[in-house]
Amino acid sequence: MNIVSYLQTQQPQLRRQFQSALVSGHLSHAYLLSGETGSPLLEIAKFLAKSLVCEHPSPLADNVCWSCLRIDDGNYADIMIFDGSLATIKKEEIQGMEASFEKTPIEKAGRLIYILHLVENLTIEAVNSLLKFLEEPHQEVYAFLTTENESKVIETIVSRTQKLRVLPVDLNMIVALAIDQGIPLQDAELLAHFYQDPHKMKAILEEDFYVSMRDAFTHFLEALASNYSKAHYIAIDEIIERFTQKEHLRLIIDMMLLFFGDILALQNGQEPSLPSYVNILKPLLKRFANLEEALLEITLARGQIDLNVNATLLLDHLFIILLKEYIHDHD
Template identity: 40%
Template sequence: MSFKEYLKNNQRIVYNTFASSIKANRLSHAYLIKGNEGAPLLETALFLAKSLICPHADPLACEECLTCIRFDEGNYADFKLLNGQEKNIKVSDIEELQAFFQNTPSEKSKKMIYIIHALENSNKESLNALLKFLEEPQENVYAFITTYNEEKLLPTILSRTQHLKLLPLKKGELIQKVENEGISKDDAEILSNLYGNVETIVSIGSSKTYIEIKNLVFDTLDALQKDTKEALFFLENNALNKLKDKVNARLYLDILSCAFKDILNIQLNLPIIIESQKYLFDSLAKKLKNVDSIYKEIMLTRGKIELNVNIALLLEHIFIYIYEGEK
């Protein structure tokens, strides 16, 4: 399924809104594309941006012509991308962006486009610099900004952009589609609680990194079942060296939070997500006294991953917190 078909079938409001704007020649100078964690925000921004320059758009990109191919390959001269998921966006990044768009367009379409992905990973100075850029829009310059957390953006940025929201699939429908793509039921259930679209889940669920990190989580919990100190020892000696970057640490905490949500649900006599680990979770539900507070601490720690903090210390903090709380 092409991305165009994905939008048309699963994100009809976004598809129709943008298509109508192109047909009526009433494009906004800046769009804010938002959605839950795992929603294909960057892919959507790239496709909509490509639709503005495709000579065969109907009115959205054909995805087959030379212009579309050049854009996909990163060879469209009048385009810039800042990716906040790869590194925090700095003031200097915004200043370089502004300087680039002072140039005369070199492509035939005369349209210049930039995407800022995951803008929430910016400091206040960067957001203020972007705001000034948005307040003085240039003719034929179009912005696509994405965010998984619009609460971290300035209200004035929100007010100067047209919002396009990606809707999550219903959980049962998402799991079924993911299983049809060859992902196991257990992995489909875990990942559907973390991500909102089939493509992301299939990509992550098929990766060796995901399997390794998932196993690290359950091995750590198995150690925790035996002794709280042993869990910390396992983390320090077997896991931390594999969780040095933000992406892997984030995934570790996401799976860990799913596990503790299940442990809490067992204590509350509620259904669980990861049925394959029920025996382990039953044991931990009987052993641990403060599951609710542990779950909340994991979620708080997850939020700090985006900051420039020591990842090893963050992860150690969780199991020290468990150890101290279970004395």
């Protein structure tokens, strides 16, 4: 993703807000970047961090100086990045960071920076350690925290940070850009709900787990139209018992919400969010009742992913919730 162009064209308010603080010398010691799922939060946080140490800022990072390039490579000594999308951020990591930041900066910029991506994925103990650090900010220490769900970030963290809101980008525009990158229409529509960067979408499309998951879900939906038993078997054999990692679980639940949300939308005469899948979804309109309650329960269950629940058991439970609303043929 060309993050400079993205900020200029899609997030001008955020760009102006941070640039003004940087130029005036009124930087906050901690920023909270919040945006929808799929927003390039980590990429933005890295770029703003670069802007604090860039060798030739104008006034934001030029993205090509030696310092900026070393940040991209993970070789800049005074920046620490913790990615909560990969694993829960633990107390020991926060304490190790705090200990490191007690020392004098190594780089000539003289600033110490840490990025916590998806702070909603910190353990309670890690949150408590972070709060102590935020309450007593050190001079020339800056933080960039990100979240896809601000309601899950405790108020004491929110109140100690300067908020930067990443606004939603028009979905149709993302789909169009993805298609221009050679991504097939159905994949473009589906992935646009999870990623705003067509290059990221293209990379995901090359991942075996996504292709397998997409095909299994499509197979499941097609079977539901005429053969409940076959669909039930596919749910167990091709989805529940196959995809057990946390990141896979999120995507499966999000696919559930998208596809069955579209069935509900079509039942109510509304436009679907995945128009290219209508031919697969239309045969299911008379196969389901009371989807509102099932979708609500699935939405609530999504919040359990970070509680280290058993993925297989959770998926099994969610498919039971969906399939109990299935209307069987009567002889």
